[in-house]
Amino acid sequence: MDSEPNSAEDSHPGWISVFVQLMKLRVIVLLQITAICxxxxxxxxxxHGLIEVDRSWSDTAYTIVITVIGGTLxxxxxxxxxxxxxxxIDPLMKRTKNRPVPKGHIxxxxxxxxxxxxxxxxxxIFFIVSWKAAFWSFFSVFxxxxxxxxxxxxxxxxxxxxxxxxxxxxxxxxxxxxxxxxISGINPFDLGSPxxxxxFALIFFWTPPHFWALALYRSGEYAKAEVPxxxxxxxxxxxxxxxxIYCGLLILLGSVPCFWPESGLPLLWxxxxxxxxxxxxxxxxxxxxxxxxxxxxxxPKAAKSxxxxxxxxxxxxxTLVLIxxxxxxxxxxxxxx
Numbered sequence: 001m002d003s004e005p006n007s008a009e010d011s012h013p014g015w016i017s018v019f020v021q022l023m024k025l026r027v028i029v030l031l032q033i034t035a036i037c038x039x040x041x042x043x044x045x046x047x048h049g050l051i052e053v054d055r056s057w058s059d060t061a062y063t064i065v066i067t068v069i070g071g072t073l074x075x076x077x078x079x080x081x082x083x084x085x086x087x088x089i090d091p092l093m094k095r096t097k098n099r100p101v102p103k104g105h106i107x108x109x110x111x112x113x114x115x116x117x118x119x120x121x122x123x124x125i126f127f128i129v130s131w132k133a134a135f136w137s138f139f140s141v142f143x144x145x146x147x148x149x150x151x152x153x154x155x156x157x158x159x160x161x162x163x164x165x166x167x168x169x170x171x172x173x174x175x176x177x178x179x180x181x182x183i184s185g186i187n188p189f190d191l192g193s194p195x196x197x198x199x200f201a202l203i204f205f206w207t208p209p210h211f212w213a214l215a216l217y218r219s220g221e222y223a224k225a226e227v228p229x230x231x232x233x234x235x236x237x238x239x240x241x242x243x244x245i246y247c248g249l250l251i252l253l254g255s256v257p258c259f260w261p262e263s264g265l266p267l268l269w270x271x272x273x274x275x276x277x278x279x280x281x282x283x284x285x286x287x288x289x290x291x292x293x294x295x296x297x298x299x300p301k302a303a304k305s306x307x308x309x310x311x312x313x314x315x316x317x318x319t320l321v322l323i324x325x326x327x328x329x330x331x332x333x334x335x336x337x
Contacts (some may be wrong), residue, residue, distance in 0.1 A: 006284075018100045021332050022083055022111055023076025024117075027204030030314060031075055031170045035067050037317035038199055039176035049053035050264060051193065053182040063129055063177050064331060069123035071170060077119025078144045078166070089225035091152040095218060133176035135188045140169040154226065157233040170286035181201075194263050197255060202316060206252050209284055210309040212252045216287065216302035219269035236289035236299075247281040267335040271321050280312035 012018075043055045043063075066079040082103050083090065090096040100106045117202070119141045148163030156162075170328040175196035176183070183192040208230075215222055215229040216236060220230040254273030257265040264331075283305035292332035294300055323331075 012105055018105045019102050019114065019330075020104070022080040022114060023072070023225045024079040025072070025076065025325060027079065028072055028075045029157075029309065031167065032068055032071055033070055033314055034175035034203060034317050035170035037321050038171035038196060039063050039178040040321045041324050042175050042178040042197065044321070045195075045264065047325075048328055050328065053179065055178070059145075060178070063180075064172075066125060066129050067174055067177050070122045070137060071154055071173065073118045073125070074141055075122075077115040077117070077122060078141045080111050080115030080144045080151045081119065082115075084108045084115060085145075086110070087228065092225045093221040095221060097243075098210025110250065116302060119260075126173065129177045130180050132179075132183065132191065133173045133189050136169050136176060140166050140173070143169075148181075154228070157228045157230040159228070160211045160230070161208050162212075164204050167204035168200045168206060171196050171203070186278075194260075195265060198253065198263065198265070198322075199317070201253055204315065205246050205253060206309065206313055209246045210306065212239050212243050213284070213287070213302045213306035215307055218271050218298060221311060232332060240284070240287050241275070242282070243284045243287070247277065247284050250277045251281070262308055266323050266326075266328070268323050268326075268331060269320060271314060272323065273332075276312060276315055276319065280308055283308040 003240055009094060013302045020056045023307055039060060042051065043060045045051045046053050083099055086096070090099050091102040096102070101111050107226055123137035123141060126137050144163070144166035146161065148166055152159040152163050172191065175191055175193070183190060212230055216239060223232045230242060251274060254277055255270050256263050257267050257270045283301075287299065287301045287305055289299075291299060294307075306323050
């Protein structure tokens with residue numbers, strides 16, 4: 001008799017499910033929130049007369065739709081290409097062994113083709129609103145795939161630090177998409193305001209402690225795949241120290257409106273971001289490299305810090321939007337200096 005078919009776990013889930021898994025849509029949600037918030041901040045400031053460009057609510061909605069579509073496709077394509085390149089190590093880690101390629105639901109070459117196709121389409125969509133938004137979208141794909149996945153990830157414990165630049169670009173893309181033709185010139189770094197670059201720095205400084213907490217929580221998995229995460233190379237104590245340093249940088253970044261009036265950010269942002277960063281930093285300070293591991297050999301406090309970091313980043317951007325909703329005249333001394 002013929003052998004029984006594979007278990008339901010190994011059966012093909014359908015191509016739509018496979019493509020969604022390749023794109024890692026749950027991860028993309030947070031990136032899209034930061035891009036949308038950058039659009040809203042730009043347009044709210046323009047309505048308050050702090051940015052010289054006329055933007056209607058229909059313009060805002062249109063830009064958000066373009067950004068969500070383009071950003072989802074470009075970031076999703078990057079993730080799919082990453083799964084092609086990591087097809088040799090994904091089966092070795094519990095966190096990644098159930099991805100479509102290790103499960104045999106799609107070939108590595110199929111994941112590569114799918115990723116290339118949608119990342120090119122997604123980044124090209126931004127040309128509808130701004131060539132600078134398209135530039136930063138293509139840059140993000142290139143940096144994540146070539147610089148991070150292929151070059152840095154398996155070579156240096158600084159992989160997350162440098163590679164974090166790719167994940168920090170959504171505010172640049174969103175801001176450039178909202179600004180459109182109002183920012184002239186051929187320099188893609190000139191976005192007409194320092195605000196998008198401060199939002200870029202926020203994500204850039206947030207990325208190392210966020211991912212190092214994940215690495216600590218899942219301690220040992222990256223070592224099996226020979227990925228030199230900081231905790232595997234330098235140890236847990238050094239990794240936690242580095243995470244604390246980045247939390248300090250986040251606090252300094254939030255205080256920018258206090259000593260740089262030209263930033264355009266309200267002074268209220270310095271106080272709210274300081275409170276939120278302190279709340280997040282507490283979870284980093286509480287990670288104990290000597291704490292007992294759970295039944296899976298993992299650090300529970302590192303897990304708490306990882307999940308708190310997700311809430312922290314979302315709250316930082318959403319709070320900025322709420323502050324920008326308030327007319328500067330009503331903020332008084334808490335407005336832009």
